[in-house]
Amino acid sequence: MKQSVLLLLIFLSILPTGAANRYDNPDTLVVARDGTGEFRTIDEAIEVCRAFMEYHKVIFVKKGIYKEKLVVPSWLTHIEICGEDRDNTIITYDDHANIKRMDTGKPMGTFRTYTLKIEGSDITLKNITIENNAARLGQAVALHTEGDRLVFINCRFLGNQDTVYTGVGGTRLYFRDCYIEGTTDYIFGPATAWFEHCTIHSKTNSYITAASTPADQPFGYIFSHCRLTFEPEAKAVYLGRPWRPNAYTLFIYSDLGSQIRPEGWHNWNNPANEKTARYMEYGNSGEGSKTDQRVSWAHQMTKKEAAVITPQHVFRQETNWIPIQ
Secondary structure: OHHHHHHHHHHHHOOOOOOOOOOOOOOOEEEOOOOOOOEOOHHHHHHOOOOOOOOOEEEEEOOEEEEOOEEEOOOOOOEEEEEOOOOOEEEEEOOOOOOEOOOOOOEOOHHHOOOEEEOOOOEEEEOOEEEEOOOOOOOOOOEEEOOOOEEEEOOEEEOOOOOEEEOOOOOEEEEEOOEEEEOOOOEEEOOEEEEEOOEEEEOOOOEEEEEOOOOOOOOOEEEEOOEEEEOOOOOOEEEEOOOOOOOEEEEEOOEEOOOEOOOOEOOOOOHHHHHOOEEEEEOOEOHHHOOOOOOOOOEEOOHHHHHOOOHHHHOOOOOOOOOOO
16 A cells, blocks of 8 residues: 555656746746846746747836846746836846957857847837947947847837848837947848837948848848937938949938938949849938938839828738737
């Protein structure tokens, strides 16, 4: 009898037990540098999240400066990283492209410099600052995205060259009420990204965007109801130049400051790009919105063409996705 009970207990002990750990639930995880939360680093909170979650998991980050180089891996979904205060909840790191790698002794290169890399899909960031505070010694990415259906609400992205890298074609990103600053090509990459009511701040004379939209992708960067602001030394800023020949960038219903050059767009010293780049404007205001001296190869949209530019239309793919409005 005793042997039978012992065997039963052993059998029960090896059965699956459901949740892998006590964090496998939709509860909020709290991160605080001062030790008042469950975790002191954001990375620790990300690590306990279950793969391929179907519920919404919030990582609430209290005010503080978090020096972390973070990756949200591809197997994590439906996570929201929410700061307590946008300007005082800061994730920061300082890698730049010309730092020598420990393993090879060669320069790090642009795509390893991120402060935050998001590989997972259905990820949301709210009320938080992502910063790359490297000196101006090369490209230095703050946000690097690879996942699909990513949402950024009331966030700041701080850096110099290459601040925001939207790294994978076919992915969809939505930025609302965000602040993005930089020097050169500080919003770049192949993704489809909608920027709504965002402030786009140039720190020096250079280029705002460097889209690399694939030829078969109908949309790239769309700036809707945005404000283009600038530092006093930034007096001659281009709206964009094509990192790849079929770059797509549209400014619509936005306030373009006097820093915007009359010609608006640059061909990256390659006249062939003028035949393929998809650069457009419609309904903008401000001193920099005058189009009488724009390059001949940029397109001024008609009212009919502009009417179909909506998130619902732009983000339509094999799966319907309408980001939070």
